[in-house]
Amino acid sequence: MADLWLDPFAGISGDMFLGALLDVGLPLEALRSDLKRLKLKAWRLQRTEVMRGALRGTRLRVTVSDVPHPHRSLREIRKIIQSAGLPARVVSRALTVFTHLGNAEARLHNVPVSRIHFHEVGALDAVVDIVGVCAGLERLGVDRLWTSAVNVGSGLVRAGHGWLPVPAPATAELLKGFTVFSAGPAAEHTTPTGAALLSALARPAQEAPPLIPRAVGYGAGERQWPDFPNLLRATLGMAPKTEQAVWDTDEVAVMTAHVDDATPQMLGYALEQALAAGAWDAVVGPLTMKKNRPGHKVEVLCRPEDASLLAGVLFRETTTLGLRVDMQRRFVLRRTLQVVKLGAHRIRVKVAFQGKRVLTVVPEYDDVKACAQALNQSWRTIAQKVIAQIKEKV
Numbered sequence: 001m002a003d004l005w006l007d008p009f010a011g012i013s014g015d016m017f018l019g020a021l022l023d024v025g026l027p028l029e030a031l032r033s034d035l036k037r038l039k040l041k042a043w044r045l046q047r048t049e050v051m052r053g054a055l056r057g058t059r060l061r062v063t064v065s066d067v068p069h070p071h072r073s074l075r076e077i078r079k080i081i082q083s084a085g086l087p088a089r090v091v092s093r094a095l096t097v098f099t100h101l102g103n104a105e106a107r108l109h110n111v112p113v114s115r116i117h118f119h120e121v122g123a124l125d126a127v128v129d130i131v132g133v134c135a136g137l138e139r140l141g142v143d144r145l146w147t148s149a150v151n152v153g154s155g156l157v158r159a160g161h162g163w164l165p166v167p168a169p170a171t172a173e174l175l176k177g178f179t180v181f182s183a184g185p186a187a188e189h190t191t192p193t194g195a196a197l198l199s200a201l202a203r204p205a206q207e208a209p210p211l212i213p214r215a216v217g218y219g220a221g222e223r224q225w226p227d228f229p230n231l232l233r234a235t236l237g238m239a240p241k242t243e244q245a246v247w248d249t250d251e252v253a254v255m256t257a258h259v260d261d262a263t264p265q266m267l268g269y270a271l272e273q274a275l276a277a278g279a280w281d282a283v284v285g286p287l288t289m290k291k292n293r294p295g296h297k298v299e300v301l302c303r304p305e306d307a308s309l310l311a312g313v314l315f316r317e318t319t320t321l322g323l324r325v326d327m328q329r330r331f332v333l334r335r336t337l338q339v340v341k342l343g344a345h346r347i348r349v350k351v352a353f354q355g356k357r358v359l360t361v362v363p364e365y366d367d368v369k370a371c372a373q374a375l376n377q378s379w380r381t382i383a384q385k386v387i388a389q390i391k392e393k394v
Helices: 014-023 028-036 074-082 088-109 124-139 169-174 192-201 264-276 304-317 365-375 379-393
Strands: 002-007 043-052 055-064 142-147 156-159 162-165 212-220 231-238 248-259 281-288 294-302 324-332 334-342 345-354 357-363
Touching: 014 028, 014 055, 014 124, 014 192, 014 212, 014 231, 028 043, 028 124, 043 124, 043 212, 055 124, 074 088, 074 124, 074 304, 088 124, 088 169, 088 192, 088 248, 088 304, 088 324, 124 142, 124 192, 142 248, 169 192, 248 304, 264 281, 264 294, 264 304, 294 304, 304 324, 334 379, 345 365, 345 379, 357 365, 357 379, 365 379
Parallel strands: 002 142, 055 212
Antiparallel strands: 002 231, 043 055, 156 162, 212 231, 248 294, 248 324, 281 294, 334 345, 345 357
């Protein structure tokens, strides 16, 4: 397990992020091998060592052919990534980045995310940048990312929608919650692609996180200024062995709908169908809606790559006309599934750890119920016996 601390003192873009990963040890051929799985043609990677101001760095240039490349919808990009056969976490991270981008564009243009067609971001080089970064993080074993304050730049930038202020509206939308500043030449220092990578993958840090550095690298941007090092610094290392450094993190999609015309039977069945379709959790709670009508809040937690599938379930099984989808980072305990035998009965048990210490033991309800009924004992008695066995073993 490794941690990565990014210092975008001169901003961040997709190619700067890739260059920094190469500079801390990512093999170029491994990156090429992963990207070839996308089955996209007409792209090429070129690595060089360059000077930016007084500092050296690694420049990774993603070049594509001159033929026009289509604008792609989020659905099309999802299909490309999911069919590539990449590791599950690479797919999840890449889809989360594009989902953040899609949601930002949808809010800016006041249209459903399904109608968003990416322009600069959907171009071939950006697909390579985003999937390449996610594949590189996996190759380096990076579990957690932090970023210090982000230099967004200043001035104006030419984009697919014409001239835009810096930071570009999508960049500003994506960096909500992050510390930003402007320094150096008047230019776009942080691109929407770079902002989306931070928004989806990194946590803001006002100070350097506790870290034992293993490698420090610099990814170079395209532009050169004599007195401004256009570089992204990345520090790869391990967190100190402390109680605070044992949590795992992951990305989850939280889907929410408010309904005031659904029956209890309808909502109960909808939750069952959502869980059967792969949701991690599905709940309903009361609320008061417009015109003082009592209603229900339906909330489903799932993998980012499963959000579209679960949206179909909720649209089919409830009366909602729209869903809100938020990508959230959560802390999770490391857990294992163990089996305890009581006579002829097998009871599954979830065991959660904080470091090496057992923190929580949760017997499977249905297994305990079946055992309690067969032995004519209370559910609580069986559960206590199971928990005691687990604690003896660990």
